Amino acid sequence: MYTDNDNRVSEPQSAAISDVDRLWDILVIGAGNAGLCAAITAAEAGCSVLVLEAATRDMRGGNTRHTRNLRAMHEAPTDVLTDAYSFEEYYDDLMRVTRGITNEHLASLTLEKSAELTSWLGARGVRFQPALSGTLNLGRTNAFFLGGGRALLNSLCRHAEGLGVELVYETPVDELVMDDGFCEGVRLESGQMIRAKKVITTAGGFEANLEWLAEGWGDPAKNFLVRGTPYNTGTILKSLLDHGAKPVGELDQCHAVAIDARAPKYDGGIASRIDGVPFGMVLNRDGKRFYDEGEDFWPKRYAIWGRLVAGQPDQIAYAILDSVGVKRFMPSVFTPIQDDTIEGLAGQLGLDPAAARLAVDEFNAACPEGPIDQSVLDGQATSGLTPEKTNWAAPVAVPPYFGFPLRPGITFTYMGVEVNDQAQILMADGKPSANLFAAGEIMAGNVLGQGYLAGIGMTIGAVFGRIAGEEASRLLNRPSIS
């Protein structure tokens, strides 16, 4: 999966579990943000904690590796957040993106508890960028990790190990071993059984499992690129569902954006993003436009384009820009394909040159006069096209021309297990499991039924990770001290 470009890595990658026969107080499956928050909370309460991580040390932490910030409510400016972001505003934002598909009780709990997160994480070694320096105009609502998610993981792992948490890499769990709704422990891929009194599942979703995705999406799923970690294969989620945990969310709901088709099959992360769609036109395999490229500001629209491209033949599309449009957005990781003529560009992209020429000519003829203003919804719309482009419509007319091939890039999935406000997993009969907890992407669908709000995934993970660690400790008569 990975090329070995560097053999100068000094750290040993794996270590074995110190005592495989031990009955641990707490077993955490997955060393991402949620798992580490749970492990730290439980360890601070005096529990013995084992964290099993499927990935290598370098690749640890699931999708947390690719994150950058968390969304936090605050009544007044803090050292890492500007202005204020009230509960009501946060709640409205969540309702708007999910269109009400959320568990309102758990959603409120998440938002309320989000207020403590930056100081809680900060006290455990996580560093944030100072307020005001964050990009994307999110400095008010979102706190940015200095260096991003991997830096957060480094801090939390170090802190957890300092508390005596045992963190073991390259140790994938094969299945949960259950007896009548009670989890005895887990069986590793190696066949080894590991036992614990409480098991906290924080193993992410199943976005890297293309076969499972195909159950919801059909054949197109094979052409999806996975922006997130290749380790989120959904093994734990599947095992939970097999043992009667109550599912939440739809099989085909996922966060999918249009990314550069040249991105790696897995793990492309943030850099595979393409921001140029609003400043040009997008053609499908047959050289036809299929959606309004200028419907709204890109940050509000980019998360629907994965789904749009997934609906096109062969799940591919091509953003076409001229030399004016190409300078209007953040540079992307892959150099655009370039040609002096539309026909030449089409040829390079594998499009029919005549069809592309026709589409560009029709588009250019339908564009209004005058310059566009990308800082506002400028209403510069085409007329007479199906579909129209409703903002920022300017002819693709100044050579050289540039093309980006687009594929659906899936970031994470929404289907998970239902939990209560103590992060306990609910079984099919609606009753909480005796000793199984969940936090993070594996249960984010409780709060985020559809749509997406930047940074809320990390908030859900940290909030429910802490709750799971607290509740599991409390049930072991070790009240949390944090």
Place this chain on the structure above:
Amino acid sequence: MDDVNLLKLAKTDAHEETARIMQICNACRYCEGFCAVFPAMERRRLFDVGDTAFLANLCHHCGACYHACQYAPPHEFAVNVPRTLAERREESYRQFAWPGPLAGLFDRNGLVVAMAITACLSLAVGLMLAMISPDLFWGVHLGEGAFYVIMPHNVMAGIPMVICSFVLVSFVMGWRRYWQASDAQWGGMPAFMDAVQATATMRNLGGDSSGNGAGCPGADDRNSLARRYFHHLTFYGFMLCFASTSMGTIYHYVFGREAPYGYFELPVVLGTVGGVMLCIGTAGLWHLKRKMEPAVRTLTSLGMDYAFIWLLFWVSATGLILLALRESSYMGLTLAIHLGLVYAFFLVLPFSKFVHGLYRFAALLADAGEKRRSAV
């Protein structure tokens, strides 16, 4: 300037790799809070040879961005910013070195420095033995002018004056070549003061460009401000020694007083404090360099780095030893060794790690100007 040379060097592997990595970083930008390199990168879309030289010389090689990088090896993007910029930086020293034909001295720099030391030590000892009798060399000399019994003042001071003239010209030319190649612009006095502040505080070497960072990684992803503090000791220790020499010159020419001076007189106090700081600072930097994450260091620059650190350490240490032994019969020998090392230090200056300070300051100055222009 000889543009031909720069163009010839323009598309080196180190440049190409820097440009490749910066294109990836520019689409990610998670590291923008660490130091000045990333905001400077964000002001660019394309990375030409001058841009990569500029960014490389802004980098303190702390490694924070490597440990934070989601695209670091074994990811197939194989992003390793600290090592790549270090290689580009080292290469830029060769590209901008003056006189150009001597740029090759940066190759196998450890050997070059060792040879310079050997030559200068031989010169210093040889001169003394040629000029004075062994009795004088091994004699005990006290009071004003004691050093000059061993070597006349005009020889002792004349040699470094000649070397320093060459060094100054070389620095000015190197600066000029770098400044033009990176298309840098003067940003006015506020930018200059900003660059001075960045140099004096090393605020970019803390894993947080605001200067309030908890430090940057050493051997692992653990943060520490140790490197900044050891560099401060080295930098300010060097400045104190420079001040000590300047005071000595003033004593000599203005007050008509000859060295050695009393233990509590300004030139000796400044030199002693500075020398001790330099010894601790350089030893600390050497220790941290040895412990550095292997994935981010460049094997090719180690010779240059170690040679410079050790030369600076021994220049300082022999100065302190001379102070301790100056009233004994070993004064002649200690003085010869100290002077030899000092001459070697100045001689290799334009072709040693010392130039990092020159280009780093130039890069900070250009960056401060750019920052102001783009904020308007």
